[in-house]
Amino acid sequence: MAKRLQAMNQARYRAGFKVTLQSDLLQQPLRWKYSRRIFVNSMSDLFHEDIPEEFLQQVFKVMNKADWHTFQILTKRSGRLSQLCNKLKWSKNIWIGVSVENDQFVNRIHDLLAVPASVRFLSLEPLLGPLPNLILSGIHWVIAGGESGPRARGVNADWVRQIRDDCVSQNVPFFFKQWGGVRKSRTGRLLDGSFWSQFPA
Numbered sequence: 613m614a615k616r617l618q619a620m621n622q623a624r625y626r627a628g629f630k631v632t633l634q635s636d637l638l639q640q641p642l643r644w645k646y647s648r649r650i651f652v653n654s655m656s657d658l659f660h661e662d663i664p665e666e667f668l669q670q671v672f673k674v675m676n677k678a679d680w681h682t683f684q685i686l687t688k689r690s691g692r693l694s695q696l697c698n699k700l701k702w703s704k705n706i707w708i709g710v711s712v713e714n715d716q717f718v719n720r721i722h723d724l725l726a727v728p729a730s731v732r733f734l735s736l737e738p739l740l741g742p743l744p745n746l747i748l749s750g751i752h753w754v755i756a757g758g759e760s761g762p763r764a765r766g767v768n769a770d771w772v773r774q775i776r777d778d779c780v781s782q783n784v785p786f787f788f789k790q791w792g793g794v795r796k797s798r799t800g801r802l803l804d805g806s807f808w809s810q811f812p813a
Contacts, residue, residue, distance in 0.1 A: 714741030758792030
């Protein structure tokens with residue numbers, strides 16, 4: 613998508629997929645009057661090693677100040693998150709999650725548990741394998757979903773059921789986003805005849 617936007621001469625994607633700081637947009641949430649749920653850095657990773665700590669501090673200051681919004685941060689860089697988390701102010705409106713695509717990445721959950729955030733969540737998407745030993749103690753929300761796009765890898769329904777059942781048994785809100793596939797609109801998001809759209813309280 614970044615390459616496509618670059619080809620369309622979108623100014624903010626002139627560097628393509630390279631990390632680019634957009635400092636002029638930092639104050640934008642403060643101008644939004646009504647509360648929103650904001651997915652921070654949907655095209656990037658706030659804890660990427662190329663994002664300076666000083667810039668992170670600026671981002672957090674805005675999120676702390678804009679307390680009428682809910683900010684959702686998702687990262688694959690759980691190591692850097694755990695290194696920096698105690699240098700950042702985690703106001704109650706800041707939710708933090710890590711991506712766990714299969715059992716190879718469950719170590720990210722251990723890093724996440726060190727973060728003093730009011731809501732810690734797992735994004736099990738794209739789900740690429742079973743997660744039989746999922747740690748949910750200290751986790752406040754779980755999102756799961758299959759991969760989508762031209763070369764999407766399939767998701768096994770039993771993997772999803774296991775996650776759902778673990779969430780139900782441990783009273784963790786569960787959100788099933790999609791089955792995915794080449795044409796995700798056709799596969800939908802029904803799981804055993806039900807939509808799972810739970811959120812943290």
